[in-house]
Amino acid sequence: MKLISISLRNLRIRLVATVLTMMSIIVATALYAAILVMAEQTEARYEGSIGGFQAIAGPNGTSELELVLNTIFNVGEASGRIPLEVCEQLRKSRGSRFRRSQVRYAIPQARGDSISRFNFPVVATIDEMFSKFEWKREPLQFAEGGPFEYSWDELVALATGLAAHENGKRAGDEVIPERPLLQKKWKQAVVGARVARSLKLKIGDVVVPVHGKLGEYDTHEHPEAACAIVGILEPTNSPIDSTIYLPIGIHLLIDGHAGGVFINKLGAGQSPVKAESMPVDPMRIALTAVICDPLDHMGSQILRKQFGSHEEAQVAWPQDVVPKFLRQIGNAADALAVIAWLVLLVAAVSITVAIYNTMNERRREIAIMRSLGARRFQILAIITGEATLLSFFGAVLGLVACHSAEYFMQPTVEDLTGVYLDWTLFKVWELWLVLGVSGIGAIAGLAPAVKGSMTQVADNLAQNY
């Protein structure tokens, strides 16, 4: 028998009071841990996820943060569209006074569809996503299979065909060029590691894109665009893992998209209705973003200048936007942490009160132990031990509650914020948190412990209960 077993037994015989007091510790610890986890994993996620996205061209009229969050972190909806000519401009530096392109790559992306109950976002793009795009200075690696084949030239050809068809319709020609057909060879998909893991997908399986997100108004499946999986990416611990990549040709041709794939360019004083009857340019095909990587510092400066006064597009720089965003999150996390500490303080006071209130009824028990030879410090240790154990178990259960919440809230949190909460991740600070909370509990137990240790032995032994 040890002093700690007496402390444990004392907690057990006052089980209801113990559980109720422990609840406050559990809540405080879980709250504090959740704040830290969110702040930490958000930071890790956002800082670690900008590795390949050096610059993002997106529509004007939206914030840079919104553009970055949507394009990199799959958060929210694409807030606008930019014409294909922006991408072409980046690729060829067309319209600028520089002869060569200032970027290593400029890859068009179109979003708006998703897959499955997890609402994994679909990104329609071209094959350069797997050949030129660099994730932390390395091309994306395939765990299984390989990339789909859909080149920039195919996209331009398709845009030209669609424009010819659309222009024929708008002009009311008798012979309208045939609308390009969805080709079977395009029906290929590459999925991120988490998509494959969550949906238990393997090479050859078929995924059907959903317009919008399941559960939202006006969502519908695109069975005509069902794609066979040709590649599964290696994990990157970034939102890439939760993304499905399809050839952009599919996006442009599936039902509900075709009529609206062109962005009308309004002239001065031109009404939108009139613009809809004007001829379309193949380079006015709508994209949601273009991801690009400037060649060098000079390239970055040129891009900044080039897009500083662009009438339709802007360029966002994730490495500038994300740290600012994280600072704001950090401030909010600090404020929440203060609240969590206050909750913990209240919990500590509740420990003091709960144990202090038992001291009167325990005078005889303490006197008996003293009569057996227990020294004051041993009584002090037993009672402080109770408070410490109460806090320790509360802290451990608080962490369990935090990790459970991470597990259950993970899909929602990822959907809302783009942060994937890895509930299996245990950090060293969690150990320190348990020790810290236990220490606070021990301090909270000192007042009742001192009172208990001062119990008069002879007086209380004399009582007959």
Add this chain to the structure above:
Amino acid sequence: MIHLRDVQKSYSRGDQTVLACAVDRLDIESGEQVALIGRSGTGKTTVLHILAGILRPDRGEIDVAGARLDKLGEAARDNHRGRNIGMVYQTFNLLQPFTALENVLMGALFGRGAGGDAKERAAALLEKVGLGDRMHHRPGELSVGQVQRVAICRALINDPQLILMDEPLGNQDKATGGQVLDMMLQIASDNDKTVVMVTHDPGSAERMQRTVDLATLRGDTATSSGATSVETSR
């Protein structure tokens, strides 16, 4: 084993000082079994607590089991009590949430330590008093006689030199309690333990080798004439 000289203990009750006990001289030799008797209020329990080191007298010399308790601090007296003295109370004072075995082990924990073979020793003691099959029962699940035996085992667990008993038959019928007391005294005798029992029950006192009437040890008689206890030896 026990030598008290000019010991006096009083309490303050408001403005008044009440003399709780006064012993001019008391000597008990090693291995003796002595009953301290006296009417209610003569300070029997106070003397017992002074012998145990629970109370410190206002004055006097107290030599118990080789230690001058009047010169020791509280922690040292606690340590001395835990190691050298076993106590059995009128209400037995077992801790209700703990089993019989744990109650006995608690005696070891605060005495010579509950490590090593303490558990085996506790179990052996409980077996010896016929509680081998009840050692995992809580006091509430035991009869008064069984509780008394657990209390005796707890008093013996540290192999103390001195056993102090405060009205050990106070809460039970004489026949059952008497048998257990006899068993206790036999164990003490076999192991050369000194036993001091406070009682107002003549039947219990008769079981002891010697009886000392505390009423005769009060300071007013003791101060002038030295050893004044009325003793009956058997």
